[in-house]
Amino acid sequence: MSEINKKLGRPRSVESHQSILQATLALxxxxxxxxxxxxxxxxxxGVGKTTIYRRYVSKEELVADAIENMREEVVIPNTGNxxxxxxxLVENAAQITLSPLGRQTVxxxxxxxxxxxxxxxxxxxxxxxxxxxxxxxxxxxAKARNExxxxxxxxxxxxxxxxVMLYTLIxxxxxxxxxxxxxxxxxxxxxxxxx
Amino acid sequence: MSEINKKLGRPRSVESHQSILQATLALxxxxxxxxxxxxxxxxxxGVGKTTIYRRYVSKEELVADAIENMREEVVIPNTGNxxxxxxxLVENAAQITLSPLGRQTVxxxxxxxxxxxxxxxxxxxxxxxxxxxxxxxxxxxAKARNExxxxxxxxxxxxxxxxVMLYTLIxxxxxxxxxxxxxxxxxxxxxxxxx
DNA sequence: AATTTACGAAACGGTATCGTATCGAAATAC
DNA sequence: GTATTTCGATACGATACCGTTTCGTAAATT
Numbered sequence: 320m321s322e323i324n325k326k327l328g329r330p331r332s333v334e335s336h337q338s339i340l341q342a343t344l345a346l347x348x349x350x351x352x353x354x355x356x357x358x359x360x361x362x363x364x365g366v367g368k369t370t371i372y373r374r375y376v377s378k379e380e381l382v383a384d385a386i387e388n389m390r391e392e393v394v395i396p397n398t399g400n401x402x403x404x405x406x407x408l409v410e411n412a413a414q415i416t417l418s419p420l421g422r423q424t425v426x427x428x429x430x431x432x433x434x435x436x437x438x439x440x441x442x443x444x445x446x447x448x449x450x451x452x453x454x455x456x457x458x459x460x461a462k463a464r465n466e467x468x469x470x471x472x473x474x475x476x477x478x479x480x481x482x483v484m485l486y487t488l489i490x491x492x493x494x495x496x497x498x499x500x501x502x503x504x505x506x507x508x509x510x511x512x513x514x
Numbered sequence: 515m516s517e518i519n520k521k522l523g524r525p526r527s528v529e530s531h532q533s534i535l536q537a538t539l540a541l542x543x544x545x546x547x548x549x550x551x552x553x554x555x556x557x558x559x560g561v562g563k564t565t566i567y568r569r570y571v572s573k574e575e576l577v578a579d580a581i582e583n584m585r586e587e588v589v590i591p592n593t594g595n596x597x598x599x600x601x602x603l604v605e606n607a608a609q610i611t612l613s614p615l616g617r618q619t620v621x622x623x624x625x626x627x628x629x630x631x632x633x634x635x636x637x638x639x640x641x642x643x644x645x646x647x648x649x650x651x652x653x654x655x656a657k658a659r660n661e662x663x664x665x666x667x668x669x670x671x672x673x674x675x676x677x678v679m680l681y682t683l684i685x686x687x688x689x690x691x692x693x694x695x696x697x698x699x700x701x702x703x704x705x706x707x708x709x
Numbered sequence: 710a711a712t713t714t715a716c717g718a719a720a721c722g723g724t725a726t727c728g729t730a731t732c733g734a735a736a737t738a739c
Numbered sequence: 740g741t742a743t744t745t746c747g748a749t750a751c752g753a754t755a756c757c758g759t760t761t762c763g764t765a766a767a768t769t
Binding site for chain 2: 735739
């Protein structure tokens, strides 16, 4: 069986493939989806254009694959109290959301949402779902410790806080630091049920 | 004095000017900032390219002017109770934020935020500030009626709810309708201080 | 060693768009 | 009636980028 899997001819280069994906994300962060051109991606990756066109039919397909391949391990913090856990989650979210890549990815998703929803779907599946689940676990633990009321809906809180962070991409808080602002929002959302 | 203001030669056409701005917004809504080309704007407006280039140096300048000229009167509702007022505000926000123009405007603002912040500034000044102020008035009235606690920060609530609505552009609520979702978020944010 | 497939630089035909120039006609002031 | 400025259709030179083709070289299998 393994003999059948052996391919005649020169094998595809894994290094080239990885370089292409990394170059794609780098340029997406720097100049955004529309401004990226295949030739620039190739140059950044140190490959030929034909090497890219052998793998992908279009820029859209390439970018979708690059996002899909973003490897981001979600660590579920367990500091023993709600705010310790949430601080860790927020810190992680800040590093990603507020980055140039995060910004341009979001812009791309919004702009293309009506014509091409795959970017939103991948972002949801690869980035948001795991964090949503981690967040829910943190809130369930907090409930068990009686730090918040049992009827708090973790998914709703997560979606609201995601919206809050998204908003700060465009309009950064003016009177507080980003961290203080996010904490005040969390307070407002969670304190409604605080014992 | 008025004689000095009289210009020799053919006056600029106000109709052409308005057509250009309207065509700009229409195409922005339909295809987004980057995909718009001057020739298409001219065709949609029914003017010549030279007519546009006489007024604007670049597409960016044109789009900034078009956004600046969006005339959107903010009506401050006064139904006598908090939820009546808020329903009216949310309804108005929905019509704008969830529109194709709203979506592409937001995408453009996010994508260009680091290189060209004028779009965000104009959006803030022309769209958000008036609504923020209207929202603050509505919440102050609610405080006077003892419908919410006095320490609620109207600006913080507004910013959070703006974030919530922005988020729904990418990830529409799945289990509830948009209106129900927004109401639940408002409940969470305001109910924390309900008497 | 022969064959097969991939790689990458370079060239290419084709299309798209920018921004300006031209020019006859129009709309004003004098 | 003359002068001035704008309008808009058209053309233009220039640049940008796409996606494919060519071809010598490399990396594998047979």
